[in-house]
Amino acid sequence: MVVQTGAAMNLIDLHKTFKTDDDCLEYLAKLRWPEGVRCATCGSENIRQYISPTKKQPNRKVYECQEPTCHQQFTATSGTIFHDTHLPLTKWFIALSILVDAKKSISAKQLQRHLNVGYKTAWYLAHRIRKAMEETGGPLLGGTVEMDETILGGHYRHLGRGSGHKNKDIVIGIRQRGGELRFFHAEDATSGILAKYIRENVSTDVDMIVTDEYPAYPKAMIESGIHGSKHETIRHRDRVYVRGIVHTNTVESAFSLFKRGIVGSFHRVSIKHLQRYLNEFQYRFNRRDNDDRFEETLTRMAKAEPMPFDKLTA
Secondary structure, eight states: OOOOOSSOOOHHHHHHHOOSHHHHHHHHHHHHOTTOOOOTTTOOSOEEEEEOOOSSOTTOEEEEEOOTTTOOEEOTTTTSTTTTOOSOHHHHHHHHHHHHHOTTOOOHHHHHHHHTOOHHHHHHHHHHHHHHTOOOSOOOBOSEEEEEEEEEEOOOEEEETTEEEOOEEEEEEEEETTSOEEEEEESOOOHHHHHHHHHHHBOTTOSEEEEOSOTTHHHHHHHHTOOGGGEEEOOGGGTOOOBTTBOOHHHHHHHHHHHHHIIIIISSOOGGGHHHHHHHHHHHHHTTTOTTHHHHHHHHHHHSOOOOHHHHTO
16 A cells, blocks of 8 residues: 655545545554554564454554563554544544544534534544543744633632632643644643743743733743743734834634634633633644655554543542
């Protein structure tokens, strides 16, 4: 099987290339072990392959480690996001192709209709793909960086004088111009929380960091080690949105895309899983000009740890 790299994988190409589960398994094995199959338990290269047919997979390929102390049996999906899946891999590949290209994402209900599966299966499938999109430990952002915060959720519901219930959640966005975007679901937007995200994501050698006039930012800059002369503020309250190169328009455009995804695709999302949705939009946004999105994400899925349903819903 030959897979063209360097070009976007659309649904027509997908159907031509991966007609059966065997085609999918062969490709997964190449992505997972580009230098040859290794034991999923001990890492040995001494592997025997044989056919172990099932009712649904008459040509099911199984590997067995030949090390005397191991003899572990496994397949290309063992110990990955696909572990113990009962869904045909062809449907997994279709779902992935749709998800990595859907600018405003796609709901589990829509996936259910496309794949002809149950809603629970579609929902679980989408979240496992999002799990593979999670990125941590990237390089510190530099150059010109924009930072902003937004609120998701309903209005304040006042319960009485001097008290109220806050039915909102904070999302912090940090974006390097011409570089990466990062989204975070934060517990609040105090200076301490803002400083934490700045320290973890922005270099102290940054040329300039631009924010709006939210009063917690100056203190957050001091706490994170960013020199005050590098902090520029754009005062949206005064209806000023651009002052030369000082603006937060690029990070706000990413916020806008995410909010349109919630309103247009999901209608609402669970706060419990909000960070996973943010990871998806961040991942896709940072690869919007990358034609290898499908292959890169599939490689991540082939190397990621399983996500049991009980763990996802705990």
